[in-house]
Amino acid sequence: EVQLVESGGGLVQPGGSLRVSCTGSGFTFSDYWMNWVRQAPGKGLEWVANINEDGNEQAFVGSVRGRFTMSRDNARNSLYLQMNNLRAEDTAMYYCVRDLSGGSCSWGQGILVTVSS
Amino acid sequence: QSVLTQPPSASGTPGQRVTISCSGSSSNIGKKTVNWYHHLPGTAPKLLIHTSNQRPSGVPDRFSGSQSGTSASLAISGLQSEDEADYYCAVWDVSLNGFVFGPGTKVTVL
Numbered sequence: 001e002v003q004l005v006e007s008g009g010g011l012v013q014p015g016g017s018l019r020v021s022c023t024g025s026g027f028t029f030s031d032y033w034m035n036w037v038r039q040a041p042g043k044g045l046e047w048v049a050n051i052n053e054d055g056n057e058q059a060f061v062g063s064v065r066g067r068f069t070m071s072r073d074n075a076r077n078s079l080y081l082q083m084n085n086l087r088a089e090d091t092a093m094y095y096c097v098r099d100l101s102g103g104s105c106s107w108g109q110g111i112l113v114t115v116s117s
Numbered sequence: 118q119s120v121l122t123q124p125p126s127a128s129g130t131p132g133q134r135v136t137i138s139c140s141g142s143s144s145n146i147g148k149k150t151v152n153w154y155h156h157l158p159g160t161a162p163k164l165l166i167h168t169s170n171q172r173p174s175g176v177p178d179r180f181s182g183s184q185s186g187t188s189a190s191l192a193i194s195g196l197q198s199e200d201e202a203d204y205y206c207a208v209w210d211v212s213l214n215g216f217v218f219g220p221g222t223k224v225t226v227l
Contacts, residue, residue, distance in 0.1 A: 002124075037162075043120075044203075044218060044219075044220050044221040045154070045162065045205050045207075045209070045221070047215060050216070059214055060216050061215050062215075071220070093160050100152070101167060101168075101207070101209065101216070102168075103164075103168075103171060103173050105164035106150075107162050109131070109160075116146035
């Protein structure tokens, strides 16, 4: 069974940093593009970033470019999102998503990140 | 403000057909195929349709997608109470170099 489990969320002050992780199981992690998608309270889904199979191609939504970085460790079946200079508007549920636009799409349950003083 | 437009809500009675539209532009729907996601608040979203009209295994054939020009649509036939959820279209935008989601459509079964 395909599973994606996010971890590392929590409360952080504005301007602070946080790293969220996603561990995949039940599939060959290194075969897939991976994504982060978020949903702020009361808002819709927003794509944040993606990374290709070997980690050398990434793309980010404009609002996080320069503040967030994304990486993966295929040996550990893990995906990471390093979030720096966090703002209140980054408060959201962050979802790890395999193959966002393909037939093998699978979503994690999400992890909550709250940016507040 | 999303680059994709969806109606905020849609509704129907059990058994009816409901259609949700998704309007974009030449830099997204006009060049790439659209995906549709189902989301029940508090749960993980789920892919309903990929590559414009393809259903992943396990998705009932009551759900169908189509795409033409700079628009796409999702149809739900034989509406059921469990179809009450938020529905999002999404597509890669070549100008923004990223995925964009529509604002979502809340489907209510009357």
